[in-house]
Amino acid sequence: MESEKITEAGSRARERRYDDACGTALALEFIGERWSLLIMRELVFGPRRFGEIKANLPGISANVLTQRLESLEEVGIARRYHLPSPANVQVYDLTEWGREAAPLMRGLGRWAARSPRHDVSLFMSGASAMMSLQALVDPARAMALPVSVAFHFPGEDFVARVAGGEILVSRGAVEGPDLAFTGDTMAMRRTIYGKAPLARDGAGGTLAVAGDVDLARSFIDLFRLPAKAA
Known part of the structure; x- marks a missing residue:
């Protein structure tokens, strides 16, 4: 019934x-x-x-x-x-x-992230984390940094490729990426949006990084949370 x-x-x-x-x-x-x-x-x-x-x-x-x-x-x-x-x-x-509808979802997410009520401490799925990269990348900076980056989240892998000022994302592992990050999505937020110091072992609850640290810093610098609406 x-x-x-x-x-x-x-x-x-x-x-x-x-x-x-x-x-x-x-x-x-x-x-x-x-x-x-x-x-x-x-x-x-x-x-x-x-x-x-x-x-x-x-x-x-x-x-x-x-x-x-x-x-x-x-x-x-x-x-x-x-x-x-x-x-x-x-x-x-x-x-x-x-x-x-994917670009519409990214635009809606970028718009809502300007709200003071946006709580970055809540649960975030791997797909949501990767979509946030697409939504919050600086296209001008990204034009100068062609790079492939693997993300190893618990139970789920993604690869993000920077090309033509955009972030192209696919699910799954990739052979020979330029960089690899390992950790959960909270570690991803601390590292990429919180700009926490990088560590090979992911110390301080950040992503563990494999690859050139300077390149990793350049990749992280492509992203910023939007300013809050007045």
């Missing part, structure tokens, strides 16, 4: 209309429900299993995650499929159109 109530509530939410021709109203119809945009964030850098998405969204229930994923599938933003052997697991991913 409880699952029926959840399903009915989800159906009513998906049928909601704003009676407004503005594209923004339609966007809210698609992704305005709680958790929807954060689920999309977790899929920006490639497919994820249901459990992996849930682990990176503290507070979401399995029922709500199922409902949101179904809603995103229904409107063509997300899709699910099975990875071939040896993985042989069901995963969720963004469609090509769904992934076009």
Whole structure:
């Protein structure tokens, strides 16, 4: 009975209309429900299993995650499929159109980070951490520093490539990066945004760095938190 109530509530939410021709109203119809945009964030850098998405969204229930994923599938933003052997697991991913929302998510995050209520001490997933690099890079500085940087978070690897003033991010390990950082996302924030001193072993709760320390400092200097709104 409880699952029926959840399903009915989800159906009513998906049928909601704003009676407004503005594209923004339609966007809210698609992704305005709680958790929807954060689920999309977790899929920006490639497919994820249901459990992996849930682990990176503290507070979401399995029922709500199922409902949101179904809603995103229904409107063509997300899709699910099975990875071939040896993985042989069901995963969720963004469609090509769904992934076009990535710049919008980065812009929204950069805008909200100017709020005095932005709390940098809260949980941050690996995908969120990497998206923050894309959102907060200084394009002019980045033009002069082509570099590939591996990030080894607990249970998850990413590589960030600086090219043409942008940060290109992909999930997974990479052979022979120019730099490698190891630690959790809080260590990443202390190192990159807090400008904490670098250490090979990650002393002081910072990222452990492998590679040229001067190059690492130059990479870190590409990023700044935005000034707070008045």
